[in-house]
Amino acid sequence: MSDFPVFFLHGLAYAGLLFLVSAGLTLVFGMMNVLNFAHAAMYMLGAYFSYTLLQATDQFWLSLMVCPILLFVVGALIERFLLRRVHAFGHVHELLLTFGLAYIITEVVKWVWGNFPLAVNIGGFLGDTVEIVGITYPVYRIFIFVCAVFVGTLMALILYKTRLGIILRAAVNDSEMVNALGFNVPLVFMGVFAFGAALSGFAGVIAGPLLSTYPGMAHEILIDAFVVIVVGGFGSLGGAVIASLIIGELQSFGVLLFPKLSLALVYLLMAAVLIVKPSGLFGEKQ
Amino acid sequence: MMTQKNAPYLLIAALFALGAVMPLVLKQYHLNMLTEIIVFALYAVSYNLLLGYAGLLSFGHAMFFGMGAFTVAVSLIHIPGLSMWSAIGLALAMTTAVGFVAGGLLLRHKGSYFALLTLAFNSLFYAVATKWHTVTGGDDGLSITRPDLALGFTTVSLAGIEGFYWFTLVIIGAAIVFCWYFTQTAMGQTVLMMRENEERMKFLGYNTNVSRLILFTFTGAVAGLAGAFYTLHFQFCSQSAISVDMTTTVLLMTFVGGTGTFWGPMLGVLVYVILQNYLSDVTDRWPLFMGLIFVFMVLFIPGGLTQIIQSARNLFAGKRGTGKPIEAKEASS
Numbered sequence: 001m002s003d004f005p006v007f008f009l010h011g012l013a014y015a016g017l018l019f020l021v022s023a024g025l026t027l028v029f030g031m032m033n034v035l036n037f038a039h040a041a042m043y044m045l046g047a048y049f050s051y052t053l054l055q056a057t058d059q060f061w062l063s064l065m066v067c068p069i070l071l072f073v074v075g076a077l078i079e080r081f082l083l084r085r086v087h088a089f090g091h092v093h094e095l096l097l098t099f100g101l102a103y104i105i106t107e108v109v110k111w112v113w114g115n116f117p118l119a120v121n122i123g124g125f126l127g128d129t130v131e132i133v134g135i136t137y138p139v140y141r142i143f144i145f146v147c148a149v150f151v152g153t154l155m156a157l158i159l160y161k162t163r164l165g166i167i168l169r170a171a172v173n174d175s176e177m178v179n180a181l182g183f184n185v186p187l188v189f190m191g192v193f194a195f196g197a198a199l200s201g202f203a204g205v206i207a208g209p210l211l212s213t214y215p216g217m218a219h220e221i222l223i224d225a226f227v228v229i230v231v232g233g234f235g236s237l238g239g240a241v242i243a244s245l246i247i248g249e250l251q252s253f254g255v256l257l258f259p260k261l262s263l264a265l266v267y268l269l270m271a272a273v274l275i276v277k278p279s280g281l282f283g284e285k286q
Numbered sequence: 287m288m289t290q291k292n293a294p295y296l297l298i299a300a301l302f303a304l305g306a307v308m309p310l311v312l313k314q315y316h317l318n319m320l321t322e323i324i325v326f327a328l329y330a331v332s333y334n335l336l337l338g339y340a341g342l343l344s345f346g347h348a349m350f351f352g353m354g355a356f357t358v359a360v361s362l363i364h365i366p367g368l369s370m371w372s373a374i375g376l377a378l379a380m381t382t383a384v385g386f387v388a389g390g391l392l393l394r395h396k397g398s399y400f401a402l403l404t405l406a407f408n409s410l411f412y413a414v415a416t417k418w419h420t421v422t423g424g425d426d427g428l429s430i431t432r433p434d435l436a437l438g439f440t441t442v443s444l445a446g447i448e449g450f451y452w453f454t455l456v457i458i459g460a461a462i463v464f465c466w467y468f469t470q471t472a473m474g475q476t477v478l479m480m481r482e483n484e485e486r487m488k489f490l491g492y493n494t495n496v497s498r499l500i501l502f503t504f505t506g507a508v509a510g511l512a513g514a515f516y517t518l519h520f521q522f523c524s525q526s527a528i529s530v531d532m533t534t535t536v537l538l539m540t541f542v543g544g545t546g547t548f549w550g551p552m553l554g555v556l557v558y559v560i561l562q563n564y565l566s567d568v569t570d571r572w573p574l575f576m577g578l579i580f581v582f583m584v585l586f587i588p589g590g591l592t593q594i595i596q597s598a599r600n601l602f603a604g605k606r607g608t609g610k611p612i613e614a615k616e617a618s619s
Contacts, residue, residue: 035401091397091398092337092397093584095398100580104578223409267406267410274394
């Protein structure tokens with residue numbers, strides 16, 4: 001098995017991307033109890049914004065900074081003007097709303113950018129290859145993994161080591177009390193949702209050069225991200241890390257070892273987790 | 287008082303009568319469209335039993351629709367001389383079994399979890415349908431010819447659209463009436479009350495998990511029947527029948543029509559299919575318009591078209607000075 005290290009690294013790169021997508025999803029779900037179906041659509045929007053920006057300026061680093069900010073604004077607007085309105089009607093309406101938004105975003109993307117794949121190429125240092133453990137490997141895939149580690153660490157630090165993190169976690173437990181203590185809880189929730197959107201946009205920019213940019217990319221990653229949060233446990237950041245790694249490697253080695261079964265492997269894993277431990281590996285009991 | 291009680295029966299009779307004269311009035315193109323509307327009406331009615339009656343938001347209803355569609359296509363191709371009834375029977379048996387097993391796994395979860403898992407299950411079925419090329423035809427799909435219909439004393443050819451329209455009207459119409467009857471039974475009422483207050487139903491001694499599983503399996507079988515007729519109507523079945531888009535379609539239809547009443551989703555199907563046929567001539571962007579209408583309704587008119595009709599009716603009645611109809615109805619019962 002000389003291919004083993006290559007496939008392992010492929011798995012790590014995909015796991016990194018998967019974590020970037022599912023971290024935002026699980027954060028919004030854990031904090032606000034909203035399962036955001038539009039999350040993957042916003043990820044796609046990030047990828048397309050980045051494509052346009054790269055066409056215009058050819059600056060990957062600029063795109064990596066600007067697109068998340070754009071998505072942050074989009075997320076804040078969605079939360080403030082749409083999601084907050086239906087909150088009183090309950091979960092079904094929140095789901096229906098985010099679902100409808102995902103549908104609209106996909107249609108808009110098809111309209112503006114066309115219903116075909118767009119290739120994104122990056123030059124410079126990131127487009128190169130590097131020699132590690134005796135194999136030549138693209139720098140970009142390693143970069144993705146590093147990004148995921150960076151974002152994961154940053155999120156954990158904010159949530160568990162800062163004052164903002166304490167307010168966030170308290171708002172989840174008892175939002176009325178936190179509100180009464182003088183913190184603007186609606187603003188906090190808007191911030192969380194917008195941050196989740198920015199994270200999805202970040203992931204979208206990163207996904208562009210790895211996978212190609214096309215209108216079906218949202219749906220494809222959405223299912224994998226859903227499997228990650230089911231397996232890892234709803235709302236658990238640590239669970240998302242472990243589950244992303246498992247599913248990234250499973251996808252990668254699945255193609256190598258069982259090419260015919262590779263698509264079903266992820267679902268089989270999910271079904272197994274559901275039967276054995278319905279709350280997920282790190283989920284709290286409902 | 288009597289008219290109140292008889293109203294649904296009168297409505298059913300009127301709809302059947304209306305359906306029966308349609309082949310005399312409509313051209314072939316429109317008769318095709320009407321057949322499609324009837325098939326999707328059953329699909330939407332089954333979906334609304336989950337969403338409107340049980341409050342379960344499923345993103346995986348197409349797995350039953352597609353399973354019914356594929357069962358008919360595959361069995362008609364691989365079993366020579368299979369009768370129409372057996373093909374439909376197979377589809378029903380298959381979707382009932384799938385509904386029971388999937389429901390057992392999925393119904394352990396509620397709300398968002400349930401929605402997410404149904405979507406994942408639907409994707410699994412879609413992946414299998416796409417990859418299992420030898421059976422499902424993969425991207426090429428499966429073409430079939432409609433078998434003749436044996437009625438015991440005579441055999442009717444269903445090759446033309448008129449014959450098939452009659453067959454669809456009778457069978458699907460009967461299935462829709464049966465669904466309506468189901469909501470009136472003790473079982474159907476249990477589901478309604480479970481949505482309102484599950485704790486209390488448990489205290490009253492109802493096994494709510496079993497009731498939900500029965501409902502889920504039932505709606506699965508009904509959607510499977512709709513799927514079977516979908517294949518028979520188009521004489522073709524591809525993996526799009528089992529895709530998440532097919533779930534999206536039924537969700538849009540049901541919600542736009544209105545989840546609050548039994549008949550609302552059928553209205554939604556009528557509007558959706560007609561809009562689809564005419565808007566797609568005018569613009570390629572018609573799904574975008576459907577999406578915008580959907581989000582607008584989620585935000586401002588959660589009761590769908592039915593709510594608009596009811597408000598209009600109330601407004602009209604109010605102007606004539608007959609008092610508030612909703613209160614009057616409750617006082618009389």
